[in-house]
Amino acid sequence: MSDNLAKDLASPAAGEGAMPTPPADAPATGAVPAATADAGALRDRPAGGGDELVRVTDLTKLFPVRRGTLVRRGAGAVRAVDGVSFAIDRGTTLGLVGESGSGKSTAGRLISRLLEPTSGSVVFDGQDISHLSSRQLRPLRRDIQMIFQDPYSSLNPRHTIGAIVAAPMRIQKQVPRRGVRDRVRELLELVGLNPEHYNRYPNEFSGGQRQRIGIARALATRPKLIIADEPVSALDVSIRAQIINLLDGLRTEFGLTYLFIAHDLSMVRHLSDRVAVMYLGQIIELADRTDLFSGALHPYTHALLSAVPIPDPTSHRRRERIRLHDEVPSPLNPPVACRFHPRCWKAQEICRTEAPPLLERAPGHQVACHFPEKRDVV
Amino acid sequence: MTGPAPAGTPFLQVRDLTVSFRTDDGVVHAVDRLSFSVERGRTLGIVGESGSGKSVTSLAIMGLHRRGRRVSIDGEIRLDGEDLVTAPAERVRGLRGQRMAMIFQDPLSSMHPQFTVGEQIVEAYRVHNRVSRAAARRRATELLELVGIPEPARRLDDYPHQFSGGMRQRAMIAMAVSCNPELLIADEPTTALDVTVQAQILDLMRELQKEFNSAIIIITHDLGVVAEISDDILVMYAGQAMEHGGVEEVFAHAEHPYTWGLLQSITRLDRQLETTLRTIPGSPPSLINVPPGCPFHPRCTYRELAGPAASTVRPPLAEASPGHRVACHLPVDERRRLLREEVTPTL
Ligand SMILES: Nc1ncnc2c1ncn2[C@@H]1O[C@H](COP(=O)(O)OP(=O)(O)O)[C@@H](O)[C@H]1O
Ligand SMILES: Nc1ncnc2c1ncn2[C@@H]1O[C@H](COP(=O)(O)OP(=O)(O)O)[C@@H](O)[C@H]1O
Ligand code: SF4
Ligand code: SF4
Ligand SMILES: [Mg+2]
Ligand SMILES: [Mg+2]
Numbered sequence: 167m168s169d170n171l172a173k174d175l176a177s178p179a180a181g182e183g184a185m186p187t188p189p190a191d192a193p194a195t196g197a198v199p200a201a202t203a204d205a206g207a208l209r210d211r212p213a214g215g216g217d218e219l220v221r222v223t224d225l226t227k228l229f230p231v232r233r234g235t236l237v238r239r240g241a242g243a244v245r246a247v248d249g250v251s252f253a254i255d256r257g258t259t260l261g262l263v264g265e266s267g268s269g270k271s272t273a274g275r276l277i278s279r280l281l282e283p284t285s286g287s288v289v290f291d292g293q294d295i296s297h298l299s300s301r302q303l304r305p306l307r308r309d310i311q312m313i314f315q316d317p318y319s320s321l322n323p324r325h326t327i328g329a330i331v332a333a334p335m336r337i338q339k340q341v342p343r344r345g346v347r348d349r350v351r352e353l354l355e356l357v358g359l360n361p362e363h364y365n366r367y368p369n370e371f372s373g374g375q376r377q378r379i380g381i382a383r384a385l386a387t388r389p390k391l392i393i394a395d396e397p398v399s400a401l402d403v404s405i406r407a408q409i410i411n412l413l414d415g416l417r418t419e420f421g422l423t424y425l426f427i428a429h430d431l432s433m434v435r436h437l438s439d440r441v442a443v444m445y446l447g448q449i450i451e452l453a454d455r456t457d458l459f460s461g462a463l464h465p466y467t468h469a470l471l472s473a474v475p476i477p478d479p480t481s482h483r484r485r486e487r488i489r490l491h492d493e494v495p496s497p498l499n500p501p502v503a504c505r506f507h508p509r510c511w512k513a514q515e516i517c518r519t520e521a522p523p524l525l526e527r528a529p530g531h532q533v534a535c536h537f538p539e540k541r542d543v544v
Numbered sequence: 545m546t547g548p549a550p551a552g553t554p555f556l557q558v559r560d561l562t563v564s565f566r567t568d569d570g571v572v573h574a575v576d577r578l579s580f581s582v583e584r585g586r587t588l589g590i591v592g593e594s595g596s597g598k599s600v601t602s603l604a605i606m607g608l609h610r611r612g613r614r615v616s617i618d619g620e621i622r623l624d625g626e627d628l629v630t631a632p633a634e635r636v637r638g639l640r641g642q643r644m645a646m647i648f649q650d651p652l653s654s655m656h657p658q659f660t661v662g663e664q665i666v667e668a669y670r671v672h673n674r675v676s677r678a679a680a681r682r683r684a685t686e687l688l689e690l691v692g693i694p695e696p697a698r699r700l701d702d703y704p705h706q707f708s709g710g711m712r713q714r715a716m717i718a719m720a721v722s723c724n725p726e727l728l729i730a731d732e733p734t735t736a737l738d739v740t741v742q743a744q745i746l747d748l749m750r751e752l753q754k755e756f757n758s759a760i761i762i763i764t765h766d767l768g769v770v771a772e773i774s775d776d777i778l779v780m781y782a783g784q785a786m787e788h789g790g791v792e793e794v795f796a797h798a799e800h801p802y803t804w805g806l807l808q809s810i811t812r813l814d815r816q817l818e819t820t821l822r823t824i825p826g827s828p829p830s831l832i833n834v835p836p837g838c839p840f841h842p843r844c845t846y847r848e849l850a851g852p853a854a855s856t857v858r859p860p861l862a863e864a865s866p867g868h869r870v871a872c873h874l875p876v877d878e879r880r881r882l883l884r885e886e887v888t889p890t891l
Contacts, residue, residue, distance in 0.1 A: 403767075407811075475742075475768025
């Protein structure tokens with residue numbers, strides 16, 4: 167690791183201009199003061215005192231690993247999501263970022279209860295849904311909908327888009343049979359498609375249009391929560407912006423709550439109120455958008471932000487670069503204590519022996535690091 | 545023709561490259577009269593949305609299109625002066641791997657799953673170098689080390705699937721640079737990778753370029769990647785060049801409405817937050833039915849300003865300032881005014 171990585175930067179984080187920057191609670195240069203004794207209690211405080219739609223607590227999902235037919239010695243379990251806690255307030259968007267394999271999709275599938283947690287809980291709209299049976303889950307399917315990355319594979323090619331969009335309504339029997347067609351047209355129009363096209367098949371639409379179909383289908387049951395898992399990753403730049411604007415507009419129009427999963431940090435910044443960063447199945451930092459993007463405290467968040475290419479050849483030359491060595495270790499056998507320590511340029515002895523808890527270091531800003539501090543990276 | 549080209553001739557020169565495919569649905573005009581050049585030691589970034597002809601262009605340069613009744617390739621591709629379009633297939637095959645090499649987005653699909661990484665590098669190397677297996681293996685170890693694979697001697701005996709995505713891309717690069725190619729084409733080399741790994745791979749490509757002084761073409765849809773690694777940028781749309789110039793010039797003074805649209809529609813960490821993203825209306829055309837005139841006109845905000853020519857006459861890629869070429873009917877002054885008054889304030 168080169169010296170300039172080890173040295174602490176003296177520059178304060180840049181303000182975000184358009185967003186009011188809250189007073190910095192931590193000195194820009196030095197280390198953030200140790201969490202106060204009651205910081206642990208603060209953890210469970212509902213974010214912003216708002217009205218929670220979702221709360222997950224110590225959520226964990228292990229996937230047992232089998233190699234061949236025999237469960238071999240040493241083959242344990244993939245700790246896909248490992249003790250994750252957060253809440254999403256009604257009408258807000260939580261962005262979930264992290265590199266592939268960090269457990270984002272698994273977290274989304276646990277919350278939508280496409281998967282059952284190994285331990286921990288998911289409370290949705292006041293109800294603990296962690297272990298509901300599939301029959302008990304049926305009414306919930308209406309309230310929680312997912313949008314997936316791949317608009318190609320998530321739409322049945324043999325069904326018309328009208329049938330695709332209507333399917334959730336039919337299953338939920340929310341809308342009288344006669345009303346379904348009108349509602350479908352309404353939905354298609356809402357997502358910017360021609361309502362007369364309900365008799366066409368998915369292959370007659372472009373990637374962006376197919377994603378609109380996926381969104382119309384997700385809206386059909388008037389859900390409260392939408393879990394969008396990389397909804398624009400497969401789309402072209404010019405189409406991405408259209409879909410982001412659509413998601414944004416729908417949120418305002420219907421007061422939707424989003425869990426927005428993406429690996430594109432600038433997209434997450436655009437759409438999210440709060441942002442959680444995952445690494446190897448755990449949340450390592452969770453903060454309001456502005457605090458995360460201009461006042462991140464965790465070295466891994468710094469490394470992620472620093473790696474995002476900036477479309478400005480001149481600023482690129484000025485920009486300080488943090489380069490992580492190696493790649494994310496296997497979630498089958500994650501490093502002990504701080505999971506980031508083998509790649510962290512700030513690691514000390516304690517990082518190898520004690521797992522840093524996710525503590526609130528500034529109002530609403532939680533970090534899991536023994537040595538959190540601000541650093542100017544963008 | 546052999547031997548170095550006369551001084552002043554670019555190392556790679558593509559002129560009026562046109563590639564079309566006859567399909568059951570009609571003729572696909574994948575690349576249409578495309579011209580650009582790349583010098584040794586320089587990197588050209590080609591950007592454009594999917595289906596804009598980027599991969600077809602790189603495969604044409606590498607001589608990887610199966611020529612025949614269904615594929616037609618016209619124009620010139622000169623590598624160090626030698627035209628690859630008219631050269632016999634064996635000649636181009638010989639140059640491939642020796643003077644030019646390519647890296648693909650998905651190394652797994654371009655590596656053989658049943659041979660170890662080492663065997664594949666050794667084979668690639670021995671095609672062009674008459675050395676013993678042992679010597680080639682030593683070279684393979686050096687190459688893996690060069691591209692930053694830890695414990696290279698041991699990893700040589702791994703199969704591609706035992707490598708992570710990033711490691712496979714490194715191995716692919718090792719294979720590509722095994723013969724010190726003078727031209728390296730990387731087609732979306734980091735698109736499938738996470739940002740931190742992408743940053744490592746881009747660093748590696750930069751280092752290798754310093755070492756080999758190659759001409760590099762990097763194809764990507766990420767303007768950030770182009771800004772970070774390229775010296776020049778070529779913006780493609782519907783198989784045609786829209787804008788071409790030095791990166792700093794084009795990012796600071798873009799003059800084509802499509803380039804503006806791309807710059808406006810991206811979210812970026814180095815800018816203030818906007819409430820609504822600007823978008824380019826509609827979607828890219830089918831290359832079977834490319835719009836006549838300026839191919840971008842159905843989506844262009846400024847087509848009215850350019851008059852009826854927009855939909856009837858194809859604008860030539862004309863020099864707007866030295867080294868900066870733009871294919872748009874709008875007068876240069878008008879484009880600069882729009883950039884200053886309407887576009888820059890939104891970036
Ligand atoms: N059904 C499954 N069986 C076994 N392992 C899984 C399964 N789903 C996900 N995983 C593993 O769990 C980890 C987290 O995966 P995922 O949640 O898909 O991450 P992300 O969405 O962040 O890329 C990965 O190591 C992945 O291989
Ligand atoms: N072998 C082929 N036969 C027919 N059409 C092709 C072939 N290869 C590419 N195309 C078409 O040519 C166009 C340009 O493709 P490509 O160069 O792969 O785009 P990009 O790399 O910019 O995404 C697309 O419309 C694609 O479908
Ligand atoms: S706890 Fe230690 S190793 Fe982990 S991120 Fe913080 S400084 Fe790095
Ligand atoms: S030629 Fe006309 S339609 Fe094409 S980009 Fe220029 S202004 Fe737009
Ligand atoms: Mg995922
Ligand atoms: Mg391509």
